[in-house]
Each structure stands twice: as C-alpha cells, then as structure tokens.
Amino acid sequence: MEDKxxxxxxxxxxxxxxxxxxxxxxxxxxxxxxxxxxxxRRRRVRSPHPGVKVLRRKRKSGDVWLARWNxxxxxxxxEQSLTYLGLTTAEARKGWATKKAQELNDVKKLVxxxxxxxxxxxxxxxxxxxxxxxxxxxxxxxxxxxxxxxxAFAQWLKLAGVKRTAELNxxxxxxFYDHWTQQRAKMPVQGKRAGRGKKQITSKPRSAHSxxxxxxxxxTMLSWWRKHGYTPLLNSDVISDALPHAKxxxxxxxxxxxxRIRSLLDACKxxxxxxxxxxxxxxxxxxxxxxxxxxxxxxxxxLVMLLTGMRLTExxxxxxxxxxxxxxxxxxSEDDTKTGHARHVDLRVCPSLLxxxxxxxxxxxxxxxxxxxxxxxxxxxxxxxxxxxxxxxxAPQFTWHDLRRTCETFLVCAPGIYGxxxxxxxxxxxxxxxxxxxxxxxxxxxxxxxxxxTLELAMEIGDxxxxxxxxxxxxxxxxDGQPA
Numbered sequence: 001m002e003d004k005x006x007x008x009x010x011x012x013x014x015x016x017x018x019x020x021x022x023x024x025x026x027x028x029x030x031x032x033x034x035x036x037x038x039x040x041r042r043r044r045v046r047s048p049h050p051g052v053k054v055l056r057r058k059r060k061s062g063d064v065w066l067a068r069w070n071x072x073x074x075x076x077x078x079e080q081s082l083t084y085l086g087l088t089t090a091e092a093r094k095g096w097a098t099k100k101a102q103e104l105n106d107v108k109k110l111v112x113x114x115x116x117x118x119x120x121x122x123x124x125x126x127x128x129x130x131x132x133x134x135x136x137x138x139x140x141x142x143x144x145x146x147x148x149x150x151x152a153f154a155q156w157l158k159l160a161g162v163k164r165t166a167e168l169n170x171x172x173x174x175x176f177y178d179h180w181t182q183q184r185a186k187m188p189v190q191g192k193r194a195g196r197g198k199k200q201i202t203s204k205p206r207s208a209h210s211x212x213x214x215x216x217x218x219x220t221m222l223s224w225w226r227k228h229g230y231t232p233l234l235n236s237d238v239i240s241d242a243l244p245h246a247k248x249x250x251x252x253x254x255x256x257x258x259x260r261i262r263s264l265l266d267a268c269k270x271x272x273x274x275x276x277x278x279x280x281x282x283x284x285x286x287x288x289x290x291x292x293x294x295x296x297x298x299x300x301x302x303l304v305m306l307l308t309g310m311r312l313t314e315x316x317x318x319x320x321x322x323x324x325x326x327x328x329x330x331x332x333s334e335d336d337t338k339t340g341h342a343r344h345v346d347l348r349v350c351p352s353l354l355x356x357x358x359x360x361x362x363x364x365x366x367x368x369x370x371x372x373x374x375x376x377x378x379x380x381x382x383x384x385x386x387x388x389x390x391x392x393x394x395a396p397q398f399t400w401h402d403l404r405r406t407c408e409t410f411l412v413c414a415p416g417i418y419g420x421x422x423x424x425x426x427x428x429x430x431x432x433x434x435x436x437x438x439x440x441x442x443x444x445x446x447x448x449x450x451x452x453x454t455l456e457l458a459m460e461i462g463d464x465x466x467x468x469x470x471x472x473x474x475x476x477x478x479x480d481g482q483p484a
Contacts, residue, residue: 049097052067065081067097119229120165123157130150150218168222173243182205185210209248226239253441262464271299272293300371302403305400309430319370331345349453382400413448
C-alpha cells in the first residue's frame, strides 16, 4: 500500500542549455554512462550567459520562460519573465540572457574598482541626503519647487509600504506613475478669509504640464539616488521607462499686440496718477493734500520688463550697479538669472528706456535697487499691482511673463532691429537658446516695417514712453513711490 505520509517533491524548473534543450532530470541523462554525464555537466558550465539561468516553468496554460540571476550589488536573487517580454524563440531568449550577463559582469567590475556603491538607506534618510545636496547647490526657490512633488512621492511610498531605497524597482515606479497621473487639479480657494495660497482639489484632471513638472523633480532625485548607490534595482532606462513624460499640447506663445501694449501702458498711467486726498502728515503741515501717490508706480516697472525681456525675479532684484550707462547695457550675473548663466541686456535697441533709467537714477540717489530703495520690492506687491491694473484700470489680461514673451517676439520678428541675426541676438539677450527662439517666436508678426530699428518704434509706444519720462522728471520720486 502506498504510504499516505510520503512527501511529494514539487515540480522543479527545468534548466536549459545554450541550445535551448533540457539538460537536467531523468530524461536528460540519468541513463547515460558516468563519463558522458560528466562531459554533459562540463558543457553546462560553458554557458554563453554565465550567471544568468534560462528556465522553463511548465503550466497547464503553456510553458513560461524565466531568467534568473543574482544581483551584482546586493547579491539578492532576481528573475524576469521572458515570456512577458515577448521572447518566444530560443535565439531571442539567448540574446537577452547574454546581454544581461554582460551587464552583470560590468557592474561587478565597477564594484571591484570601487565605482559602484551598495549603500541602501531608509527612504527618509535618502530623502534628507538629497535635500541637503540640492540646498547646497541650488536656489531656495528651486528647492521649494522640488519639495512639493518629492514630498508627495515620499508620502505615497510610505502608504505603499516601501521603507528602503533597495525596494524601489520598475513595478513600484509604474504604480506611482499611475497614481500621479490620476491626481486631480488644484485651484485657489476663492472668497473672503480663504487664506493666502490655500488651494482645493477639483474634479478636473491635472494638465500634462503639471504632471511633467512633478515627474521631472522625482526623476532628478531618483537619478541622484542611483548615482550614489541607494537604488541597486534602478538604472537610467528603468527610471525613464517607468516615469515617461506625459504628452503635451504646444500652444502659440501669448504675447501682447500693439493695441494691447498701448492699452496696458495707458492703464498704468491712470494707476500711477491716483493720489491720496490728504495724508496725516500733509494735514499736520497744513498742506492742501492730493500730492502723495496712492500706489507704487507701475509704468516704469512695466516698461523695464517690456523692453528688456527680463524675468519677473530678475527685474525685482535688479540693482543700479548692474546698469552700465556708459556701455548702454544691463549686466546680469550668474547669481541673478534663473538658469545660472550670466548675460548682457543690450539697451541700444531701446534708447528711450535708457533715458528713463537715467532719470530714475538721478531721482533715487543712493538707492541700491532699481525698484525699491535698500531692499527689493516683493513679488506679492507686483502680483497685486497686476490684478489692480486689470480689474480697476482697464488693462488687458496679461501676466508678467507675457511681457517677456512680447519683447522676444518683437526682437525676433522686427527686421530693422537685428537684421538677419535677429534670432541669435534676441535669444542671447533674453537668455534663451536659438532653438527656442526659432520654435516659438519666429514669424509670429510679419507687419513690422524695416525702417523701425528700435523696440519703441516696433511696438509703436514712443510717444507713451516720452510722456512717462516727463512725468517721472516732474514728480521727483523714486521707483518705490518715496520722495527723492
């Protein structure tokens, strides 16, 4: 009688030799003479892919082919379904295993030379190391942009049960990508006492630009972890394949036409003309009042952004020492720009702006910043100014970055300013690449006459700039609204 307690061995995987044939088991050579079995074992050692075993798992639904190996860094056993990869022939499986064996051999050489690192860490420690590294070499604003998506990634890993960087692999990143792309868009909370910067989740999906912005930060961090040996199961191909860019739509750049530019500057003039009826100081001194500006002047700020094409932060932090009246240019150092590349802003193509800056310098005396006195103005001040111009003074809808786009559009499209080198010189002036200038701005405007050799003439705002110069000279005030 058969013993019921007798244990039965589970079905084993069948090793495959270099030709795709079975080499193990009873049918593979148990009945062969001992010399032939020894020779067969020796042939099994001489594999074209040492360290990588190709195995066949028999199932009712069909055979499944696997590749199994020990990781060159961690030593842990790993496997990959070759059937899932679509490798249905012996030649295809052999080629994949040979390539994998070569990769493992290369990693082993790096480990032996000390170039590969096996320092896996808890997620929290690895995140802290990366933040410290970024904080030491990047601007605080850059780090702040990184933190939003990085913190969301760390929170998702915690919920997914991933505690160490060595656990990050292709499947984990794929699951996070699905989670990240399914998030809903956030909108600012409207109404009184809503709180500055407070947002609420909406039912709309996030735009592809928002998705890609977060993915860029996460890919950058994962690449840093990979280079420092924190993620032994990740390489550059795995990161790029698991976290691909979302497809985006390319829209026409939003720039201001001549009519919208003039409308904006007229609104700025009405905005700056507003005065307090009478202030406490004027009342105490017996003055008639109606002499103190109600708001920070906006005309000069708008003209500087419009005619220089500088970014908002570059304009806010612009110092008088950067304005070279002798060489007629503004010099932005590598610390003043977003890209970290120093550049010159040529003022010869906007002579009216050069005169306006000279009058402002005489009025401000020993001020350090062009817009401000010894301290720069805040970004929130100019955001509220923009909102006021649109809602209360009839300015067209615009953003501060639209003024930068407008400047580059006219520089590239005006044939009388830079001639045949307009794309190159406009890109250098604004800090863009030539490819960006050609792709986004070339040919947007085709009606600028060849005789217009300055930005003021091309934008048809020469009369408004001259009026602004005269009012600035008569008011005798700094750009921060304080008396000279």
